[in-house]
Amino acid sequence: MIKALYLHIPFCSYKCPYCDFLSLVDAPLDHEEYVNLLIEESRLYSHYERDIRTLYLGGGTPTLLKPDTLAYLIDGLDKVLDLSGVVEITVECNPETYTTEDFRKLRRLGVNRLSIGAQSFTEKGLRSLGRKHSVSDTVRAYHEAREAGFENINLDIMYAYPEQESQDLEVELEWIEKLRPEHVSAYMLTPYPNTPIGVEISRGALKVPEEDELSRIYNSLWTGLKELGYSRYEISNWSLEGFECKHNLVYWNMEEFLGLGVSAWGFIGRTRYGNTKNILKYAEFVRKGIRPVDKSVRLSERDLFEEFVILRLRLKEGLPKSFKHVVPSHLLRFFEEGERGIGIREEYMLLSNEIIAEVLVYNSDRTLSEVKNG
Numbered sequence: 001m002i003k004a005l006y007l008h009i010p011f012c013s014y015k016c017p018y019c020d021f022l023s024l025v026d027a028p029l030d031h032e033e034y035v036n037l038l039i040e041e042s043r044l045y046s047h048y049e050r051d052i053r054t055l056y057l058g059g060g061t062p063t064l065l066k067p068d069t070l071a072y073l074i075d076g077l078d079k080v081l082d083l084s085g086v087v088e089i090t091v092e093c094n095p096e097t098y099t100t101e102d103f104r105k106l107r108r109l110g111v112n113r114l115s116i117g118a119q120s121f122t123e124k125g126l127r128s129l130g131r132k133h134s135v136s137d138t139v140r141a142y143h144e145a146r147e148a149g150f151e152n153i154n155l156d157i158m159y160a161y162p163e164q165e166s167q168d169l170e171v172e173l174e175w176i177e178k179l180r181p182e183h184v185s186a187y188m189l190t191p192y193p194n195t196p197i198g199v200e201i202s203r204g205a206l207k208v209p210e211e212d213e214l215s216r217i218y219n220s221l222w223t224g225l226k227e228l229g230y231s232r233y234e235i236s237n238w239s240l241e242g243f244e245c246k247h248n249l250v251y252w253n254m255e256e257f258l259g260l261g262v263s264a265w266g267f268i269g270r271t272r273y274g275n276t277k278n279i280l281k282y283a284e285f286v287r288k289g290i291r292p293v294d295k296s297v298r299l300s301e302r303d304l305f306e307e308f309v310i311l312r313l314r315l316k317e318g319l320p321k322s323f324k325h326v327v328p329s330h331l332l333r334f335f336e337e338g339e340r341g342i343g344i345r346e347e348y349m350l351l352s353n354e355i356i357a358e359v360l361v362y363n364s365d366r367t368l369s370e371v372k373n374g
């Protein structure tokens with residue numbers, strides 16, 4: 001049963017030097033053409049059983065689309081897929097794109113969650129990340145979104161960018177305290193080798209924080225957010241009580257979701273699929289009534305186990321208690337048992353990749369149904 005819908009909007013007004021997403025500055029399709037293709041693509045899935053509860057518009061920069069275009073898109077998808085059960089609609093927004101009036105129009109469309117790409121509240125951080133907006137653009141966008149009635153706002157923050165020092169975290173935390181968003185996503189910069197930042201870091205022209213400094217940055221981040229009353233419910237996500245992102249929980253709980261748009265991913269039945277990353281191919285396939293999928297993997301019982309362990313150990317609640325025996329005894333000191341499950345202790349989250357890898361090696365023959373059925 002499909003529970004969530006993701007839409008990839010690939011347009012951006014500039015390319016950030018760390019970005020590994022499919023984002024296009026000079027796209028060969030205009031916004032209206034692309035939106036019509038998304039609606040066409042949705043028809044290819046209209047026979048699937050679904051109870052769509054969340055809608056997420058990510059990118060790219062969805063707020064490069066005018067609110068009227070987004071209204072047309074959501075209305076078109078509703079007619080095909082029935083979005084009447086949707087309780088959360090998130091739109092990713094870059095700080096320099098929308099005004100109060102645009103935000104008001106978004107609210108009228110039923111969009112009830114905004115994810116603002118702040119990335120840093122220091123000008124140094126923004127320059128290091130190659131962002132074109134300023135801190136005051138972010139603050140303005142945030143206040144205007146509040147004025148327009150948004151009561152559920154996420155701020156995206158990045159850390160471990162070149163030249164960052166642990167004291168820079170104080171500024172990020174001060175702004176979070178002042179603005180008090182309901183949700184904070186904090187991602188460590190990944191220097192992908194195919195990005196300009198990745199190239200500069202690998203040839204030593206840019207320096208990211210070394211292990212000790214990274215550990216200080218990381219500790220300031222999670223202890224600071226905790227002191228501000230945020231609860232970490234996933235490796236990179238914190239929220240005030242009741243404001244966990246429902247859409248992302250669908251991914252982490254391995255529920256089915258439909259992904260539409262160039263380069264979008266989806267998970268239906270036991271199959272993970274990925275759409276083509278070529279927008280012209282995407283358009284050609286959809287116009288012919290063919291799914292624009294170029295990768296499709298049906299998960300084996302073993303794959304299901306591995307994904308389940310990886311995704312659930314990203315969550316604070318961790319694995320269900322009945323899975324406790326899959327954690328080897330020498331790793332138990334990294335775990336804590338809560339009411340609902342057994343998860344990695346917050347102070348060891350920076351080691352989560354290594355811990356998860358060890359759990360998987362220890363359970364190299366296990367499958368999901370075997371563990372679930374005892």
Ligand code: SF4
Pocket residue numbers: 011012013014015016019020021023059060061094117
């Ligand atoms: S705005 Fe976002 S999607 Fe666009 S280039 Fe920058 S990081 Fe990538």
